[in-house]
Amino acid sequence: MIRFLVHRTTIAVLVALTVSIIGFGLLRLSGDLAAALAGDTAKPEQIAQVAHLYGLDRPLYVQYLDWADRALHGDLGRSLFDNKPVAQLIGERIGVTVQLSLMSLAYALAIAIPLGVLAATRPNSWIDRLSLGLAVFGQAVPNFWFGLILIIVFGVTLRWLPISGSDHFVNFILPTVTLGTSVIPAIMRVTRTGMLDALDSDYIRMARAKGLSAASVLFKHALRNAILPVVSLTAVSLGFLLGGSVIVESVFALNGIGFLAFQSILRTDFPVVQSIVVFVSFAYIVLTLLSDVINAYLDPRIRIG
């Protein structure tokens, strides 16, 4: 187990390092940063002055190390747009994104797992077909468009729910359905496949032969084994939801980090974009590391193999 932990953590750190370099490179891609900072009318001397002031005249690797050092101490630089510290901007908005992601995940799990289990216990029944249809829908519907349709139906025609803002719980209902629907198909398919495999196994036949109740066989024996891949998929999905919230937050004008990233891209405010990219990547890396460790703990075959 220790060996597994060390190995897996080393990879995670290496990946995190690479991602931070890519995130840093993203800022440089935007062209001459000093020229952008100095403005359109700046003379070459003024640009050089700005470059010196911000340390942009140093070699790239020095700038990276400096940036990484500050980032590790919580200083992500300042926004080029309103000069606020990036860490503060992200801190103010991260709550909305986390709430949206967690609600979407809860909604997706609440629909996908029961449907996946039912579909596996009754293959080719109407419930299996319904879950398949839902999976096809969730996979193919453009989620920004689904959000707009929900706004037209529930916000404008029926007037049941608010269509923008992020102050209240009800503001999150439509965005949650929009975002969560996109991760339902994968979770449902993995649950169904896992359950089908488990139900077909010798230990389930054994459990049934011993005369255990159907509920006990299903939930205590089959689901516990089938749920393992769902655990890792859940972690991956949460990372995906954090990153994918950029579209849904923009549709519903939810003031989270996705919307902030979108606005910052439009304003070419690259310090903010760069920090959010690296931040979301790190969240994903930590989540998948956690899920791998949990899985290894639950399933000895993984940590030995």
Added chain:
Amino acid sequence: MTSIERDRLTLPTGPAYELEAPSPRAVMRRRALTHPGFLFGATVMIGTVLVAIFAPLLTSYDPFAQDLAQRLIPPVWSAKGSFAHLLGTDGFGRDYLTRLIYGARISLIVGFGAAGISGIIGTSLGLIGGYFGGRVDSVVMYLVNVKLALPGVLVALSLIAVFGGSVTVVVTVLGLLFWDRFVVVTRSVTQQLRINDYVAAAEAVGASSRRIILGEILPNVLNHIIVIASLEMATAILVEAALSFLGLGIRPPTPSWGLMISEGRNFMFFQPYLVAIPGVAIFLLVIAINMLGDGIRDITAPEGRN
């Protein structure tokens, strides 16, 4: 037991057997013609390709021609609609059906282009990692992990903001961002194929690694690659629509379906069809591509289901 002995033991020989067994091609054709998902997917896909190619013959309108006197005419099924504009007109008085037809070109170019680029990158990495194993494989998996950790849509948005929203840039960026599934699948299939006798035989006669990978392994991985390519094509079409909708993908006045939804959004409370129609088009095309991919998998390798 060698595989030759095993074949002798299990396969009955003789004229009767040879007469009865249908060729693999015939088996596949029968499976294809009885697979409703495949038939639906193939029909919609071929239809869309034909519409995209023959767009100028299908409509007499110019997709860019604005006519402000003809603004916001509703579709033909509405009371105020007319047969002159079957799907109505948009906020600039452009014929909506014409824009929809020309928009199919963008979606297909983006889908095929991005899936092609990511397919080449991902398949190469997967073949190399799966064939050589060891350190090489670790490097490949490390690259996949880095790719998975990056928020794809966000990176795509930033890159397109920097390089501009031409079709070429969008295709390239999407192609460079969505190759991970190709790697994962190609790699695991290659690992399984690598231990086969025909690979050992090729090695024994001194074939180079390159020749074994391209000549022995790649042909056997191809049907898996086609399935992943269909999935990635669908993803690319969805992401392009989302990027264009956000204003950071294809630039106006090019008729991209995502962009049409974005432009229709200004009128969505009174002319909801402007938002609904292009969305349904994306939805149907993506469903068709997914069903086509699933169908190809069922037909070429039915054991791979679930």
